[in-house]
């Protein structure tokens with residue numbers, strides 16, 4: 001098992017040693033970079049979540065202080081096409097990992113998904129941590145959450161539409177989906193700002209369910225207008241109606257997270273500070 005970190009960065013954070021699942025995902029990949037920058041020893045898990053013994057072996061090899069589950073199938077829509085594999089990983093595997101961590105007395109940080117909910121007559125505005133999962137595009141994550149929330153060692157983070165400063169990444173909600181843009185308000189998670197917060201949550205040993213989004217909402221059109229203004233004045237996109245896509249748009253109430261971390265920026269400010277200012281190319285803007 002190889003440990004991350006280049007050895008000449010920050011001094012090692014004493015007592016911390018992270019085991020991270022999801023090396024090739026955008027969240028797992030960024031977590032590794034943040035650990036390197038912060039001098040936190042970490043290793044990516046080599047086992048498969050649905051293989052109990054492989055998780056036990058990883059833990060024995062790494063001796064982690066915390067475990068992070070940042071796995072997911074390549075795309076949420078894949079659930080429609082590879083249902084068994086999605087259930088195996090998102091439900092069965094996620095539960096096995098939570099159970100192994102509980103047996104070993106290890107805190108688990110589980111990146112779940114925010115778009116388990118969608119607006120309806122009962123929820124015209126926002127959702128709190130007490131709302132349970134409806135039938136939706138990320139039902140498997142929601143089902144896993146329903147069981148995993150009973151484990152006292154787990155911190156469940158409901159990630160909203162992920163946006164981050166690597167605008168070339170295919171998973172970036174800003175540029176990755178501009179061929180089919182639904183123009184309704186959404187909760188978003190600025191990964192550059194909030195993934196370090198998730199590491200801080202691990203350090204504070206926070207547990208339970210957290211809506212892991214920046215406060216407030218933006219429509220996809222508002223974000224793309226900013227992209228056009230800051231980065232590419234020739235950028236265009238296609239709107240289509242919400243009926244044409246899986247209902248994966250909603251507002252999550254992030255009051256609980258904001259109370260724990262008052263420094264978290266509202267979504268528009270965060271997007272500008274962490275994403276558009278560093279990527280600013282349109283010299284005619286401002």
Ligand SMILES: NC(=O)c1ccc[n+]([C@@H]2O[C@H](COP(=O)([O-])OP(=O)(O)OC[C@H]3O[C@@H](n4cnc5c(N)ncnc54)[C@H](OP(=O)(O)O)[C@@H]3O)[C@@H](O)[C@H]2O)c1
Pocket residue numbers: 021022023024025026027028047048049050070071072073074075088089093111112113114141159160161162171
């Ligand atoms: N990115 C989004 O659109 C988004 C939005 C909201 C919430 N989230 C949350 O964040 C999670 C991570 O998203 P992401 O986009 O960063 O990751 P991702 O690209 O969906 O995850 C891919 C990673 O998970 C690993 N993986 C998949 N099944 C596995 C299994 N059974 N055992 C071990 N590893 C497995 C993959 O390894 P292999 O390639 O080796 O299979 C890969 O490293 C999501 O599942 C979701 O809960 C994501």
